[in-house]
Amino acid sequence: MSKSTDEQVNRRDFMKTAIIAIGGVIGGAIGLPAIPYLIGPAQKQDSEDWVRLGAVSKVELNVPTLFKTTIETQTGWINAEEEFSVYVLTENGQDYSVMSNICTHLGCRVRWIPDQESFFCPCHNAVFAKDGTVVAGPPPRPLDQFEYKVEDGFIFVKRG
Amino acid sequence: MAANLMNWLDERLGWRSVWEAIFLRKVPHVNWFYTLGSATLFLAVTQGITGILLTLYYVPDPAHAYDSVVYITTQLPMGWFIRGLHHWGASAMVILTVAHLLRVFFLGAYKYPREITWITGVFLLLIVIGFGFTGYLLPWDQKAYWATTVGTRIIGVAPGIGEWLLRVARGGSELSAVTLARFFGTHVWILPASLLTLLGVHLYLVIRIGISAVPEKDE
Known part of the structure; x- marks a missing residue:
């Protein structure tokens, strides 16, 4: 070998740096796009939309009235129909409160029991009052309320 | 500090001798065609990584396969x-695997003592083609469906057992949900497992025997 040691070290260092640099570029080219690719679905905001429940005249005074409707949902590559139920309560026929039927404890569905004038959750015996406040059991907060509007005699709630 | 840590690790793992055997081994003076094997290896790694990422969303079921691919391509x-x-x-x-094979063939690198490296290499090429064939069906679009109809039909012309082989490949007489599922399973489990096994032998031999020099004129 006629080359000086200096030159050989430089050549080796150059190759080392080049390999690390190219490796970094390749790693970055796959690694960086992988992050939005992985967390993408979590970032996607559920779309808000107004769901038509039905004729507002169906709401009885002072009794939570159940409205059931189906809504189209898209999760990933699957389009499906999902059942959506809420209780609507009015005390004066003017102002409404639209309550979710999902128990705030662990997400079971609550049911209005007319005889006992309260909502009952079958999972852990939670009891909610007519206005959704917690009467007994483990739920940490009252039943969730939806934003609503009344148009042309129909009641709509905002979902999302 | 860093040197101490490296020494501490080397005492316990013996990684330096492994590193030297793999990366500091002596190689003859060769040309750029000798990088085709490494290029194939790097590409295999990126195929593995991107393939794993795709399985997070892809569904091998006729009802959803195409939609999940569209979802990956347009929504994510x-x-x-x-x-x-x-x-x-x-x-x-x-392309790279074939180019690598041609380099080894034309420079006579398959000869003693590298016959087993060559044989494992030929099987690795077959595995790569298998990856291509099974992967082509997975998007489950028209092109995939008919290409696989034709491709499996070719298996069917084998004399005697052809018809039976065709049924094994398709998992029945027609292309179906069974075909898609078995092509997917082959693509993500059977072929990768075979590839890793043979690649292990292939690379072990490359490191153990070393690569061949470019043949001289009078050889």
Whole structure:
């Protein structure tokens, strides 16, 4: 070998740096796009939309009235129909409160029991009052309320 | 500090001798054609990574396969890029593997004592082609469906057992949900497992025997 040691070290260092640099570029080219690719679905905001429940005249005074409707949902590559139920309560026929039927404890569905004038959750015996406040059991907060509007005699709630 | 840590690790893992055996081994003076094997290896790694990423969303079921691929390509951020890398990387894999084989063939590098490296290499090429064939069906679009109809039909012309082989490949007489599921399973489990096994032997031999020099004129 006629080359000086200096030159050989430089050549080796150059190759080392080049390999690390190219490796970094390749790693970055796959690694960086992988992050939005992985967390993408979590970032996607559920779309808000107004769901038509039905004729507002169906709401009885002072009794939570159940409205059931189906809504189209898209999760990933699957389009499906999902059942959506809420209780609507009015005390004066003017102002409404639209309550979710999902128990705030662990997400079971609550049911209005007319005889006992309260909502009952079958999972852990939670009891909610007519206005959704917690009467007994483990739920940490009252039943969730939806934003609503009344148009042309129909009641709509905002979902999302 | 860093040197101490490296020494501490080396005492316990013996990694330096492994590193020296793999990366500091002596190689003859060769040309750029000798990098085709490494290029294939790197591409295999990226195919593995992008393939794993694709399985997070892909569903091997006729009802949803195409929709999930469309979802990856159009809805997911960078999904088109990950799928694109896997798609084009697949073609590049076949080209590079064949180019690597031709280099080894024309420079006579398959000869003693490297016969087993060559034989494992030929099987690795078959595995790469298998990856291409099974992967082509997975998007479950018209092109995939008819290409696989034709491709499996070719298996069917084998004399005697052809018809039976065709049924095994398709998992029945027609292309169906069973075909898609078994092509997917082959693509993500059977072929990768075979590839890793043979690649282990292949690379062990490359490191153990070393690579051949460019033949001289009078050889």
